[in-house]
Amino acid sequence: MPDDKVPPDFHRVDFDRGRPDPTFNSHIGNLYVKRGAKGTRDEFVMGFRVHQHMCNPAGGLHGGMMMTVADLVGAMGGGTLAGLRKFLPTVNMTFDFVAPAKIGDWVEGRAELVRATRSLLFTNIYLTVGEEKILRASSICKIPSGDGMSYGKAKLDRGAEVTAKRSAP
Amino acid sequence: MSIPSGFRELTEASGFAAANGPWFEKVENGRTIRGFMPGPQHANALGIVHGGMLAAFLDSAMGTAVWHTLQRRAVTLRLSLDYLGPGRLGDWLQAEGEVVGHDEHVVQVKGRLYGPRHEVLGGLGAFSLLSRHRTLKARS
Numbered sequence: 667m668p669d670d671k672v673p674p675d676f677h678r679v680d681f682d683r684g685r686p687d688p689t690f691n692s693h694i695g696n697l698y699v700k701r702g703a704k705g706t707r708d709e710f711v712m713g714f715r716v717h718q719h720m721c722n723p724a725g726g727l728h729g730g731m732m733m734t735v736a737d738l739v740g741a742m743g744g745g746t747l748a749g750l751r752k753f754l755p756t757v758n759m760t761f762d763f764v765a766p767a768k769i770g771d772w773v774e775g776r777a778e779l780v781r782a783t784r785s786l787l788f789t790n791i792y793l794t795v796g797e798e799k800i801l802r803a804s805s806i807c808k809i810p811s812g813d814g815m816s817y818g819k820a821k822l823d824r825g826a827e828v829t830a831k832r833s834a835p
Numbered sequence: 836m837s838i839p840s841g842f843r844e845l846t847e848a849s850g851f852a853a854a855n856g857p858w859f860e861k862v863e864n865g866r867t868i869r870g871f872m873p874g875p876q877h878a879n880a881l882g883i884v885h886g887g888m889l890a891a892f893l894d895s896a897m898g899t900a901v902w903h904t905l906q907r908r909a910v911t912l913r914l915s916l917d918y919l920g921p922g923r924l925g926d927w928l929q930a931e932g933e934v935v936g937h938d939e940h941v942v943q944v945k946g947r948l949y950g951p952r953h954e955v956l957g958g959l960g961a962f963s964l965l966s967r968h969r970t971l972k973a974r975s
Contacts, residue, residue, distance in 0.1 A: 737885075
């Protein structure tokens with residue numbers, strides 16, 4: 667894995683704690699998360715360095731990679747902003763591919779909480795390279811009742827994020 | 836891994852598609868159908884196929900539909916996806932796109948991704964046609 671030249675305050679998310687095989691989030695990675703002060707633009711930021719295995723044959727960042735990260739930002743980031751600590755299955759996502767990104771770019775994703783009802787979470791998501799927006803997305807996630815159907819496994823996912831936060835200086 | 840008959844592996848894939856493949860394709864009655872067998876590397880925290888993988892795969896099938904229908908390369912402009920049911924590991928998943936309309940710049944495409952028992956993902960997309968003169972290697 668080539669050097670990701672990770673900017674300050676980002677920590678790699680370990681999605682696979684306790685699992686024998688790497689899951690999709692690790693397979694496509696590395697993915698990093700930065701947690702800023704509550705209520706700020708950087709309350710939840712996901713970032714990654716673009717490598718060849720994330721690209722299309724033309725050498726640009728693959729749309730599938732953008733969509734995957736936007737999906738994660740909508741569920742993990744949106745969930746964080748809403749104070750939810752369970753796995754939120756995605757119901758709908760809409761993506762606008764605004765600009766390309768290339769190998770070597772550092773891409774960041776942020777979510778804006780639009781509304782959380784008892785059962786649904788609405789978010790807007792932007793992926794950016796520097797100041798430039800490359801993807802605009804909107805997401806609707808289901809908020810499961812109770813702890814959700816598979817909270818036990820999903821908690822591992824959240825746990826990794828919390829660990830990353832704790833190990834922050 | 837048992838691949839349903841008529842599918843050929845997309846061996847020209849590189850980058851993201853190759854890293855998350857192998858992906859397969861067959862042409863049946865003029866329709867292009869893509870398929871893949873989800874494994875652990877395609878799973879999310881719940882042990883079902885990751886929504887991002889499903890999105891990437893349906894996008895590729897919809898883009899291919901543009902190519903086979905209009906013989907024009909296109910890039911995705913907008914994609915709206917409804918997650919209808921879980922994709923299970925070990926269940927062969929298929930995706931196909933249908934061109935429903937176009938002008939000289941933009942193509943409208945409907946897409947569906949489904950497993951052996953149920954619909955998994957529904958999509959509606961707008962694809963931007965690339966100039967006929969522009970050389971671009973195949974998207975996959």
